[in-house]
Amino acid sequence: MCLSVRRRPLTAALLASTTCLGLLTACGFSSETGTDTGSSGSKASAGGGSFPVALTNAWGRTEVKEKPVRVATVSDGDTAIALALGLVPVITPDVEDGDQVAEYKQRAIAKLGEKELKTYDDTDGTDYEAIAAEEPDVILGVNTWDMDTDYAKLSPIAPVVTFADKKQSDTLTWQERLKTAAKALGLTEKADAVIAANEKALKDAAAAHPEFQGKTYTYSVVHPEQITYMSYADQDPGVFEQLGLVKHPRSKDYSANKNGVSLENLDELESDVLLMTYPFGDEGLLSASDLETNKLFRSLDVVKNKHFAVVPSENTLASAIAYPDALSAPWVVENLTPILAKAVAGK
Structure with a gap:
């Protein structure tokens, strides 16, 4: 299983790996994400551009009525998803305890024309007021362990894109999380391209x-x-x-x-x-x-x-x-x- 979690210090993250199966997992894509791909006859997930889009989650049902522009994230993994899909989050959790922003994320930020992201301090958990102040069109929360607490407070702010079953906070691969987010953002084809690019990098290196x-x-x-x-x-x-x-x-x-x-x-x-x-x-x-x-x-x-x-x-x-x-x-x-x-x- 692929363990993709809200950003934690590296030492804490690797400590968790003594009992979790995340450490070596490059996470192959699985076909079951547990998501509902459309609403009222919409074919949103097929082409990646039609709205509204409805996704079933563990706490109910999220409907995204129009293509989102302003995207907030509640974890480092969700931020990576937004960046990979070509979106700069309007707000994201900060990097904790002196950890540095990973070089590959900083490269993606720069490629999108930014020097750094606007962040909130998540030492005490998700800052709902800071997120609300940015007036997001959608909130990505497919890489967090805190959604059981967060959903009720985030959903009044904007549609929350998250997993269909609470167990999936641990079990979904990064590819599945990316695809779930992409459905809500109308970027399914972009997600497919991201997955293909990652796979190509590994295949090319193995061949070399x-x-x-x-x-x-x-x-x-x-x-x-x-x-x-x-x-x-x-x-x-x-x-x-x-x-x-x-x-x-x-x-x-x-x-x-x-x-x-x-x-x-x-x-x-x-x-x-x-x-x-x-x-x-x-x-x-x-x-x-x-x-x-x-x-x-x-x-x-x-x-x-x-x-x-x-x-x-x-x-x-x-x-x-x-x-x-x-x-x-x-x-x-x-x-x-x-x-x-x-x-x-x-x-």
């Missing part, structure tokens, strides 16, 4: 690096309480596998509920390629230097032969891998493939 094909990999995250074996067998295929790598056979011994690797069993990380990330810094179970000077860790063939690499978290790459969105794939490929290429080559 045939040396990745069939190499086994282990991806592990150093959390505060454990070293987490994230590439377990039941984990959905993610960006690593879309680029040609395959899970190590040992991955069958791990699952979402059994994913800790003790310091005494670091040899469990052995693979053709070992990828680690340290999103918690000094708050992790151990630092990068502590692990990489560990005698057992240094004895691993994958480490001795230099097929080991670190996926950086400070530039939001680890977060973008964990929580793919409608904008991220080309940037992830741009930043991840050089790391993988060096690791595969043993450089």
